Amino acid sequence: MESSECENVSKETEAFEEEEFEASAMDSLIDMPFATVDIQDECAITDVPHINLERSKENERISKDQIKKKKKKQKDYQPNYFLSIPITNKEITRGIKILQNAIIQQDKQLAKAMISDGSFHITLLVMQLLNEEEVNSGIGALLELKPFIEEILQGKQLILPFQGIDTFGNQVGFVKLAEGDHINPLLEIAETAKRTFQEKGILARENRGFKPHLTFMKLSKAPRLRKKGVKKIDPEFYEKFISHRFGEEMVHRIDLCSMLKKKQSNGYYHCESSIVIGELESPSSTVLQRYRKDISSWPSGDKNGGEPDDAELVRLSKRLVENAVLKAVQQYLEETQNKSKPGDGSSVKTQEADRNGTDSDNNRK
16 A cells, blocks of 8 residues: 555656646746747738748739839830941852842842941941930040050951841841951940940840841841741842852951941941051051041040040040041052952052042032
């Protein structure tokens, strides 16, 4: 009996001690700062399907807002200027004219979709310039770009070889730039141009997937073709030129051109400003140096005779572009690139270059 009683007393003692421990633990928890907090509310533990539904609606709303903003941005952003590398090598332009004529012979309707030979170029960057102030900023950015390009090229000439034909969705036909060591510096120049213009606050489009090309035709140039059933460029039209070598262009100039202003008499785009790439050694380069020297003597508009300000320098640079310098440079390059080809009329006197430049000045006034 005594043994049984002792055993019962022991069990009661253990049960009491457990109750005391639990009570003590609860008392301790009550003293903690989060004792009165509803854990479910605090941690936002609610009905899971309800959360998913609310999140889904919120994500859908955000997605729609983003799409609207993107569409508005695309609508507001209409490029009207671009950086151009003009194509002046007569071998290339002749080859493209032969290609264009071959296509027209197969479908005369496509004549209106052809790009004129005076407009051949490679586009480095497109941008939006809405007023004269922004155009001047663009000119300033182009001038700032020159030393960066010289650093990229390290004194070497950038030669662009063109070979073969391709299209963008059978809507735009272009001559391809052949593969080679020239690709990387060209891409680097395009990327540097984008950065330089954007740092000026200019709305320049990202060059994602930048693919340098020489356009020779595009269906959008003749919208009525679609109504007549011409919806794509038939690959059979240019199959004979798939691997054709059109020639090489030595990059000598980069222009800031307008997409909308009236083109020049030679078919090339209206040019706001240009930078010359590389140094030239010829009678034509003498003309270039003379005009560079003339800049220092041009009136700055400063009554105190001080250095011209940035706005004045921009204006003077525009005037420089519009004179005979670039024409002289172009004539020199044509002379250099075609001197081995008889009958190209590559022999051009410096005096004639000067005279043509003067005529150009008079026509612009």
